[in-house]
Amino acid sequence: MAPTLALLLLCQVALYTTATSKKVCGRPPVTDGIDDTTLKRVYEIGEVVILACGQGYLPSTAASSRIICSDTGEWTQLNLACSPKMCPIPRPLQPLAMGRTEAPFKSVLNFTCDDGYVMLGANESRCLHDGTWSNPPPVCKAVNCPLPRAPRDGRIVHDKSVTGSTTMYGQGWTYECTSPKAPSYERGSCMADGTVPEPPVCREVSCSIPTNIPNGVITFAVMRPHGYKEKVKYACNEHYVLDGEAEIQCQNTGNWSSKPVCRAPCTVGIKRGRIFYNAKKLWIADLKPNRVFHGEHVAFYCLNRDERCGYPVVSTCNDGSLPIPECFEEPGKVEYSLRAKTLPSEITMCASSPPASTTSSTRPA
Structure with a gap:
C-alpha cells in the first residue's frame, strides 16, 4: 500500500510542475500619461499589446507603441512616452x-x-x-458702501468727490464738528465688509496750558487752556536744532500733539589731528568755536597700516554726542608738531576703505 501512495504523490508533483512551468507576463509597466484602463493582469507568451496616450496627453516621440510578451516572461522595450497637453x-x-x-x-x-x-x-x-x-x-x-452719516452738530468732508448713494472700498473722509466742538474720532472710510462707521460724537475738548520744552521756548502763545485745533509754536535756544514739528495742535482727545525736541550741539573731542567738516579739511585748532550741530557729519582720518595710506571715517553728531572712530589715533605732541605730514590725513588716500568691521566701530568722544 505504501509504494502505491508514494507513486501517486510523485505523479501529482510532476503534473503540478508541468502545469505551472509555462511562463506568462504580468501587467505591462507604463509611464505617466499612458492609458492603462484596458490592461489585463496576466498575458500569454506572444501576446501583443498596443499602448496609447491617455486623454489629455500626447505622444512626445514617434516611437512604436507595440510591446510583446516574450518567452522569458518579460515585455519587450516600450519606447512610447506621453506628455501632458498644455x-x-x-x-x-x-x-x-x-x-x-x-x-x-x-x-x-x-x-x-x-x-x-x-x-x-x-x-x-x-x-x-x-x-x-x-x-x-x-x-x-x-465693495460698495452706503454713504456715511454726518455727526450731529457737524458735517463730512470726503477725500474725493462722491456721486450717487454709495462710495467704494478704501475711500475716506473727515468728520468735522461745529466750532468749538471736536469729533470723538476724525477719520472714517468704506470698509472691506461694505460697512461704514457710525458717526462720531461732537463734544467740547480742552488742552492744558502749554509748557516749555528743554532748551527751547514757546514763540507765541497765550498761557491758557486751548480749544480743539488751536496751535502753539516752539523754537530752540541758540545752537540747538529743532527735531520734530515746530507747531503742536490741540487734538480731539484733549491732548497736545507731540512736542518737538531741541537737540544739543557736539564738541569734537580731540586735541590734535585734522578733520573734514562742512566740505573743508580743517586742523582741529582751526575749528572755532569747537562746535558741530546735531545731525552734521565729521570725518576723522585713520591709517591703513598694510597699505600705508589714509582713509576717512564719518561720525554724526547726535544730540550732544559725537563718537570718535576706534581706528582714529590721536598723534602725540611731537608727532603733531614736527611730523604732521606723516599723519593719516596728509599721506596718500587709500583707493578704498578697509572692511566695514574695521571702520564702523566708534568710541565715545
Missing part, C-alpha cells in the same frame, strides 16, 4: 505665474481677491484634456 495661461495672470505662459493638463489655478473686493465668477479653474480651462478668470469688483 493650457495657455491668460495674459493678465502671467506675471503671477513667474513668467510661465502655459500650464500642464490637470493644473489648477486658484483665484482670490484682495480685501475690499468681491469675486464675480469661479474661484478656481482646471486645465482640461483638450487644452482649455474649465472656467475663465473671475473679476474682482470693489
